[in-house]
Amino acid sequence: MDLSEKDEFSAEKRNPDNYDSVNNPSGDWRVDSYPSENLISAGPASCSPSQMMDSFGQTLWYDPTSVQAMGYGGFNGGNASSSSFRGNIDRSLEMGWNLPNLLPPKGNGLFLPNASTFLPPSMAQFPADSGFIERAARFSLFSGGNFSDMVNQPLGNPESIGLFLQGGGTMQGQCQCDELNVGEPHNDVSTAVKDPTVRSCEQAKPNVPGSGNVSEDTQSSGGNGRKGRETSSNTKKRKRNGQVNSEAAQSHRSQQSEEEPDNNGDKKRNSEQSPNSPGNKTNSGKRQGKQSSDLPKDGYIHVRARRGQATNSHSLAERVRREKISERMKFLQDLVPGCNKVTGKAVMLDEIINYVQSLQRQVEFLSMKLATVNPQMDFNLEGLLAKDALQLRAGSSSTTTPFTPNMAMAYPPLPHGFMQQTLSSIGRTISSPLSSMNGGFKRQETNGWEGDLQNVIHINYGAGDVTPDPQAAATASLPAANMKVEP
Amino acid sequence: MASADKLINTDVPEKDVFALHFLRSLSNLRTQNPLNSPDKSIDRVRKIKKAAYVSMARAAGGNSRLWSRALLRRAAKDDNKSVRFSRRKRKVTWKISSKRRRSNQRAPVVEEAAERLRNLVPGGGGMETSKLMEETAHYIKCLSMQVKVMQCLVDGLSQK
Numbered sequence: 001m002d003l004s005e006k007d008e009f010s011a012e013k014r015n016p017d018n019y020d021s022v023n024n025p026s027g028d029w030r031v032d033s034y035p036s037e038n039l040i041s042a043g044p045a046s047c048s049p050s051q052m053m054d055s056f057g058q059t060l061w062y063d064p065t066s067v068q069a070m071g072y073g074g075f076n077g078g079n080a081s082s083s084s085f086r087g088n089i090d091r092s093l094e095m096g097w098n099l100p101n102l103l104p105p106k107g108n109g110l111f112l113p114n115a116s117t118f119l120p121p122s123m124a125q126f127p128a129d130s131g132f133i134e135r136a137a138r139f140s141l142f143s144g145g146n147f148s149d150m151v152n153q154p155l156g157n158p159e160s161i162g163l164f165l166q167g168g169g170t171m172q173g174q175c176q177c178d179e180l181n182v183g184e185p186h187n188d189v190s191t192a193v194k195d196p197t198v199r200s201c202e203q204a205k206p207n208v209p210g211s212g213n214v215s216e217d218t219q220s221s222g223g224n225g226r227k228g229r230e231t232s233s234n235t236k237k238r239k240r241n242g243q244v245n246s247e248a249a250q251s252h253r254s255q256q257s258e259e260e261p262d263n264n265g266d267k268k269r270n271s272e273q274s275p276n277s278p279g280n281k282t283n284s285g286k287r288q289g290k291q292s293s294d295l296p297k298d299g300y301i302h303v304r305a306r307r308g309q310a311t312n313s314h315s316l317a318e319r320v321r322r323e324k325i326s327e328r329m330k331f332l333q334d335l336v337p338g339c340n341k342v343t344g345k346a347v348m349l350d351e352i353i354n355y356v357q358s359l360q361r362q363v364e365f366l367s368m369k370l371a372t373v374n375p376q377m378d379f380n381l382e383g384l385l386a387k388d389a390l391q392l393r394a395g396s397s398s399t400t401t402p403f404t405p406n407m408a409m410a411y412p413p414l415p416h417g418f419m420q421q422t423l424s425s426i427g428r429t430i431s432s433p434l435s436s437m438n439g440g441f442k443r444q445e446t447n448g449w450e451g452d453l454q455n456v457i458h459i460n461y462g463a464g465d466v467t468p469d470p471q472a473a474a475t476a477s478l479p480a481a482n483m484k485v486e487p
Numbered sequence: 488m489a490s491a492d493k494l495i496n497t498d499v500p501e502k503d504v505f506a507l508h509f510l511r512s513l514s515n516l517r518t519q520n521p522l523n524s525p526d527k528s529i530d531r532v533r534k535i536k537k538a539a540y541v542s543m544a545r546a547a548g549g550n551s552r553l554w555s556r557a558l559l560r561r562a563a564k565d566d567n568k569s570v571r572f573s574r575r576k577r578k579v580t581w582k583i584s585s586k587r588r589r590s591n592q593r594a595p596v597v598e599e600a601a602e603r604l605r606n607l608v609p610g611g612g613g614m615e616t617s618k619l620m621e622e623t624a625h626y627i628k629c630l631s632m633q634v635k636v637m638q639c640l641v642d643g644l645s646q647k
Contacts, residue, residue: 325597346596
């Protein structure tokens, strides 16, 4: 049966007149050039589109599709390699959808009645298969603009048929238009984009009358396609929701204001997804794009209700808030040691609280120890810094440069006065351990500091690896600072 | 010990900053009581502890964090000093009542833990739970840094 249909189909396609500019990327397309083996070779390739809809029991529906795919594949095989055709099954599918449009101009009723007899019984039993839905959606995209017209008119109306065929027929005439529509099969969001192009394509060619059968099945498939489009768009909304939520999470950093009254309006606007008509679909698609661009402007969080979730604004806000909290808790989990094994918010929060308490207790304990270690409370900055410098240098893994020059460079935000003070104290500190080296240098000696300080700095340079350029600036500033600090 | 999280910024300065601030505050302590040293060790401990917290708050970026701001304000109030803060970009404190009223609807488990956290973290009373978590994270980082500094200091001093 397949082969016979193929032959019929191929017989119809022999006429090259109307197929000059059909979707043919290579441009070398010649109908009569394709040998029969291309059809046969394309046969197994075209079986895979049927495999895509494998859960669908009715094979009858597949046949015209496969025929069309093969038919096109035959065309394609004449120019490109058949492997490329096999590689682009999707493209061929879309091309295949073209074929009922191609048929009417021929006025050849051989194939059409066969297809039509297959289709109506099969159409009645369409399961909501995802693969079929996608294909139906794609098909609907092709002549999406027509469906609204078709729906309004009764089935079997020759005018509607003509409209459809016109829409279909025009598709072939504009290969660019088809390329546009076909080239983005995977994103239903672009329905808004496609519809105007489809409509523009329609008006290009005049009405071509044709048999009613093709339009009938396409109409019914169009009806199902619309439904399919709706359900698929629901799933797509989930993906979009994820994107919007991630954007929203990021943009929320920028604002801390009360979300709920702001979001009420937004969410109500977002959550009216259930009444889905094609007109609304394009609007929502466009609105989606606008919302994402509005995010940086308003700073509002645009949240979309997920599929199967309540669209109450309060629950949406709750969900956003809960997500934020869990995100922060994950962050905290990394901070607090030993929290990785713990699962569950309550236990983890208890751990966090315990950790904070332990840290605070540690601070208190250490301050007590400090008080006992240094009972006179004469914290000599110099001595402390010197010893601490040694400790920090030994203990820390982050600092590779000597302590004091690093300190001088590390605090650009500090006010200048403070910098001078610290530098003077650093100078005192540095000089004190080295005073023993210099021999009899008084601790509180301020005279002759500059030379000593410079010596000190140079010695410190020798002690560790410091980048010369920032340190040069430090040395340049140090003597000046000391000059100011000295009373 | 700086984290690079795009969404939540909990960058904490290096250890040296903390050390510097702490030592400076300690030396200020010394200059406060040059002659008469308070005999009671408790007072001393308290002073050191306060100096530790204040220096930690300053090192962590004085006004940019809610907890540090609250800490400094609290410390200044104890000393009867007036603290001057730069103007805040956003107001936080007025949201307490509106948030607390509706806290029943939020997850009660989380909320009671958040209450305990609020008692621990300075300035936690005026924050929403999500903001509280951010502040807690930063606070934990700064606290651990301060603990390290103090530990180094104690070790250095006790090594005499």
